[in-house]
Amino acid sequence: MNKHFRRAVAPLAAAALGLTLLSGTDAAAGPADWTAAWAASPQRASEGFTSNWAETGFSHQSVRQTVRVTESGDRVRIRLSNAYGSSPLHITRATIARAGEGAAVQKGSLRHLSFGGKRSAVIPAHGQAGADAAEPRGGAAGSVTVTLYLAGTTGPATFHAQGFAHSYRAEGDHAADVSGRAFDEHTASWYYLAGVDVEGEGGARDGGGVALFGDSITDGFGSTHGANRRYPDALADRIDRPVINAGIGGNLVLNDSAWYGDRGTARFTRDVLDQPGVTTAVVLEGLNDIGFYEAQKAGYERPTFWPAPKVSAPELIAGYRALIRQAHERGVQVVGATLLPLGGSDHYGAHAARISDEVNTWIRTSGEFDAVVDFDRALADPADPERIAARYDSGDALHPNDAGYARMAEEVAEVL
Known part of the structure; x- marks a missing residue:
């Protein structure tokens, strides 16, 4: 193989919308070297071969998704996609934690995520956005669980049809739950979550x-x-x-x-x-x-x-x-x-x-x-x-x- 090259990631969202710009620099921490540790390619809502929630979307519900990251790091950020949404996507609350059994997360590992310093975000139709960097206790390694609370009605959801893993749904706001008891529905697709990046020790x-x-x-x-x-x-x-x-x-x-x-x-x-x-x-x-x-x-x-x-x-x-x-x-x-x-x-x-x-x-x-x-x-x-x-x-x-x-x-x- 020839020598590999590195490059900065392009900005993903406008600061005027209160969204984090994903670039090679984190304003709060100086130069950053982010590495994609998990990703899922976004798709437009469709029926798929197995039942999913993409066409109906979400309304006053929490969706919890566990993904395996392939690189460790001291800091982590998620990327969300509304690439196929026809209207703005309102993220009321988002959390990240170390994965537990099923829909549960490890006690003491849960962190609330922010977007441009705010707990909520609005992602424009056909847009995407990244959360601010977070520092989960114990770092980002193994499997992490991301939970989104969507207080409004989303309409059809940008998703990835074939996740071959359970994603969970609960009525109401359960983004901060450690237990998975409220998450009594599941499908095998991923919703809005397009990437998990790591930075720091082991991240580059x-x-x-x-x-x-x-x-x-x-x-x-x-x-x-x-x-x-x-x-x-x-x-x-x-x-x-x-x-x-x-x-x-x-x-x-x-x-x-x-x-x-x-x-x-x-x-x-x-x-x-x-x-x-x-x-x-x-x-x-x-x-x-x-x-x-x-x-x-x-x-x-x-x-x-x-x-x-x-x-x-x-x-x-x-x-x-x-x-x-x-x-x-x-x-x-x-x-x-x-x-x-x-x-x-x-x-x-x-x-x-x-x-x-x-x-x-x-x-x-x-x-x-x-x-x-x-x-x-x-x-x-x-x-x-x-x-x-x-x-x-x-x-x-x-x-x-x-x-x-x-x-x-x-x-x-x-x-x-």
């Missing part, structure tokens, strides 16, 4: 952060719910660098989707390059671009499979080149990942097989990525290379299981 390691960019395979579909065994989690266990997950299940490189987020070439800057401290991106995306066409042709009538144009290898390669160009303009190195075997899945067919082979050959041989990781060969069944090996298959011939994600992490760790 040499080499910088790694962002894993992709679709449901990066997002963690097929991994054990609530166990943090997604491929980004497995990588964080193997390398001494912060790792963030910039996957969106169903995402496409070339086309926007009402359910599966903005196209990869459009969201790459927001979800990877604007993340503080990120110096390396691993790109694994394209199976949906070629697979949705096959699924529709085979008679799968899910509305989620639209758009489903017949994508060529040159078109997909042009998308990868756009990602590489965006990254290099910001001094970020790009690892290209070959597409996993998809034989036997609902994404498979003659066209998908041919395009995936052509694309994977280009990824391996073009020299346009700074490094290459070959998931296609690492996870293939030796007896049938078109299919994912049974020991790595979650059961749908498309998504890996926990062992498959661990194998992917091993491959990435070798090239970083």
